[in-house]
Amino acid sequence: xxxxxxxxxxxxxxxxxxxxxxxxxxxxxxxxxxxxxxxxxxxxxxxxxxxxxxxxxxxxxxxxxxxxxxxxxxxxxxxxxxxxxxxxxxxxxxxxxxxxxxxxxxxxxxxxx
Amino acid sequence: xxxxxxxxxxxxxxxxxxxxxxxxxxxxxxxxxxxxxxxxxxxxxxxxxxxxxxxxxxxxxxxxxxxxxxxxxxxxxxxxxxxxxxxxxxxxxxxxxxxxxxxxxxxxxxxxxx
Numbered sequence: 001x002x003x004x005x006x007x008x009x010x011x012x013x014x015x016x017x018x019x020x021x022x023x024x025x026x027x028x029x030x031x032x033x034x035x036x037x038x039x040x041x042x043x044x045x046x047x048x049x050x051x052x053x054x055x056x057x058x059x060x061x062x063x064x065x066x067x068x069x070x071x072x073x074x075x076x077x078x079x080x081x082x083x084x085x086x087x088x089x090x091x092x093x094x095x096x097x098x099x100x101x102x103x104x105x106x107x108x109x110x111x112x113x
Numbered sequence: 114x115x116x117x118x119x120x121x122x123x124x125x126x127x128x129x130x131x132x133x134x135x136x137x138x139x140x141x142x143x144x145x146x147x148x149x150x151x152x153x154x155x156x157x158x159x160x161x162x163x164x165x166x167x168x169x170x171x172x173x174x175x176x177x178x179x180x181x182x183x184x185x186x187x188x189x190x191x192x193x194x195x196x197x198x199x200x201x202x203x204x205x206x207x208x209x210x211x212x213x214x215x216x217x218x219x220x221x222x223x224x225x226x227x
Binding site for chain 2: 034036041042043044045046049089100101102103104105106
């Protein structure tokens with residue numbers, strides 16, 4: 001099955017700085033990679049996703065890159081704001097099954113004002 | 114905006130007791146899921162449900178667990194004879210389609226087994 005590794009476990013930045021979270025996956029058949037943001041006391045919410053037929057996707061201050069050869073993908077947040085503070089999870093999903101993403105362990109992002 | 118709702122938000126139960134966690138998925142969604150998140154750990158898949166039957170389940174989802182959709186709107190997770198290690202956040206999710214589409218998560222039920 002799929003195995004997703006996520007780094008770092010904790011990331012502390014100053015407001016305005018950029019933040020990068022990296023994930024690697026093991027299953028070369030995986031073709032869909034969502035990123036979730038989980039705020040305290042809430043369930044995970046999808047913030048951006050990328051499919052294996054593209055290398056990069058951007059949505060305002062958030063971007064995701066995918067390197068299929070190296071089997072890794074990254075989340076980039078620019079101009080961080082205190083409200084970006086949350087736990088971020090990457091996930092991988094293989095093409096053969098139903099929507100059962102394998103989650104990374106999560107990154108706790110802390111943005112200091 | 115439609116959302117997945119879960120009740121209760123927090124459940125405390127004695128070890129060995131049965132608990133039922135409730136979820137109301139988004140109304141036009143067809144696929145339903147339960148996930149578990151032990152404190153400080155990753156979100157883990159438990160079970161998926163479609164067309165009134167389990168479509169997939171993980172190793173965690175043993176005979177202690179069951180799911181049902183009793184009335185066409187609620188989706189429940191039952192844990193029989195709870196153990197201390199069942200203490201976790203339980204998330205319900207639903208999606209309109211399985212193929213590379215977003216699953217919407219509820220806010221979770223925190224289960225504490227004492």
